[in-house]
Amino acid sequence: MTAIPALDRLRETLAQSLPYCGGTFELPSDSFELYYGKENAKFVHLSSAASSHEALDALQSACEPAAFGRNTETVLDETYRKAGKMDTSEFVVRLDVVKSGLLDIVCSSLLSGDKSRRSVRAELYKLNVYGEGAFFKSHTDTPTSGTMFGSLVVVFPTSHVGGNLILRHHEHEWTFDSAKLLAGTANHVAYAAFFSDVEHEVTTVTSGHRITITYNRYWGNSETDREVTGTQSNSLNILQPLNVNATGVGRVLAEALEDKALLPEGGTLGFGLRHAYPFPRTWDMAVDKKDPLAALPALLKGSDLALFDACEALGLKPQLKFLGDTGEKDDEPILLDRAIQISDVEVYDRVDEMVTYHNGVIMEEVDADFRPSSADIAIGNRRPVYWVTEVGKMNTLASTYIHYGNQGVLSHLYMTACLTVDVGPVGDRKAVRD
Numbered sequence: 001m002t003a004i005p006a007l008d009r010l011r012e013t014l015a016q017s018l019p020y021c022g023g024t025f026e027l028p029s030d031s032f033e034l035y036y037g038k039e040n041a042k043f044v045h046l047s048s049a050a051s052s053h054e055a056l057d058a059l060q061s062a063c064e065p066a067a068f069g070r071n072t073e074t075v076l077d078e079t080y081r082k083a084g085k086m087d088t089s090e091f092v093v094r095l096d097v098v099k100s101g102l103l104d105i106v107c108s109s110l111l112s113g114d115k116s117r118r119s120v121r122a123e124l125y126k127l128n129v130y131g132e133g134a135f136f137k138s139h140t141d142t143p144t145s146g147t148m149f150g151s152l153v154v155v156f157p158t159s160h161v162g163g164n165l166i167l168r169h170h171e172h173e174w175t176f177d178s179a180k181l182l183a184g185t186a187n188h189v190a191y192a193a194f195f196s197d198v199e200h201e202v203t204t205v206t207s208g209h210r211i212t213i214t215y216n217r218y219w220g221n222s223e224t225d226r227e228v229t230g231t232q233s234n235s236l237n238i239l240q241p242l243n244v245n246a247t248g249v250g251r252v253l254a255e256a257l258e259d260k261a262l263l264p265e266g267g268t269l270g271f272g273l274r275h276a277y278p279f280p281r282t283w284d285m286a287v288d289k290k291d292p293l294a295a296l297p298a299l300l301k302g303s304d305l306a307l308f309d310a311c312e313a314l315g316l317k318p319q320l321k322f323l324g325d326t327g328e329k330d331d332e333p334i335l336l337d338r339a340i341q342i343s344d345v346e347v348y349d350r351v352d353e354m355v356t357y358h359n360g361v362i363m364e365e366v367d368a369d370f371r372p373s374s375a376d377i378a379i380g381n382r383r384p385v386y387w388v389t390e391v392g393k394m395n396t397l398a399s400t401y402i403h404y405g406n407q408g409v410l411s412h413l414y415m416t417a418c419l420t421v422d423v424g425p426v427g428d429r430k431a432v433r434d
């Protein structure tokens with residue numbers, strides 16, 4: 001098969017997009033003030049200089065053991081998560097992520113395209129104390145609603161050793177060492193913001209107190225731009241460069257489309273999305289009216305968003321689809337343009353059910369140089385697809401893997417869709433057969 005160098009570059013570009021940003025941020029001293037407890041309210045200043053070991057121990061003792069999610073259940077199991085937690089009803093912290101400008105910094109580092117201006121809401125979720133021996137094994141942050149897209153962790157400058165936040169996405173891994181970043185400072189916080197579907201863990205704290213507050217981040221109203229309140233401060237240290245954008249992706253995609261070795265007579269290109277998105281566990285079309293897949297374009301993030309925007313900018317029509325896996329070894333996967341609830345599909349013939357009643361087409365994986373025969377064109381319910389980026393189990397609708405979250409899954413589950421784009425023949429890629 002002929003090599004298509006621009007396609008390799010496209011894959012590299014899409015994989016480069018970082019799903020996290022982090023750094024340190026200087027704040028006025030009062031931002032570190034914490035009041036907790038209702039009956040006997042206590043005060044502690046969360047910086048190494050101002051707080052005694054005893055005061056931090058007292059805060060730790062006032063916490064409850066932190067639970068986490070195993071599928072739909074919220075469980076306590078100190079072999080998986082050992083940490084203290086305090087609910088927002090039990091404490092008040094002076095730090096304001098909006099007024100201080102921290103939320104702006106995080107959004108402009110992590111988001112791209114129109115979304116970098118879109119309004120974002122950060123909701124304080126928990127205070128956590130990781131004392132000596134505390135840790136949290138690998139999990140993703142459970143979506144509490146369909147608009148939740150990210151998490152933000154703020155680590156206070158109380159002295160601690162260990163407790164690295166390790167993030168993993170596809171084949172990459174990043175370590176955020178808050179202890180090292182905060183060493184010797186009393187007036188900075190360390191922050192890490194990531195897309196919530198990114199797997200992460202907190203390694204064992206070997207000494208001291210690692211005290212954090214976490215926020216869930218949600219998309220706000222798509223019509224309203226984010227109010228930019230932040231001051232650009234010299235005291236900001238951003239560890240991660242900006243994300244890939246649609247222009248960069250569009251440039252390599254356009255180049256790939258000029259190559260005669262890629263679907264010379266036109267066809268369908270497929271991309272497995274790199275992020276998972278929250279979908280309702282159940283819904284009823286009669287009540288909800290809208291298919292959850294229809295909401296997905298507004299939720300895209302990272303390189304998924306850059307790819308979608310790049311296709312549109314080139315005059316192509318990207319489509320988001322699910323891959324329906326029937327669960328049978330010999331069945332071919334079905335491309336679906338709506339989200340269906342697998343449990344709704346009769347067990348006796350899922351392929352027929354998905355094709356006949358759910359508008360599905362049978363997906364046939366082909367090579368980059370595929371040329372359709374007249375037979376391919378005639379058969380309406382089969383679709384030859386050349387997958388540019390990997391599509392697989394992750395992209396299937398019926399996901400059965402055990403999900404570890406920061407709480408039990410309530411209303412939403414992460415699902416990964418794929419993007420397909422029909423292209424015309426070389427030289428006329430926008431010309432697409434109906």
Ligand SMILES: O=C(O)CCC(=O)C(=O)O
Pocket residue numbers: 128136141153164165200201202212214406
């Ligand atoms: O403390 C951290 O760095 C991350 C904590 C975390 O993953 C969580 O609370 O879900």
Ligand SMILES: [Fe+2]
Pocket residue numbers: 139140141200406
């Ligand atoms: Fe988490």
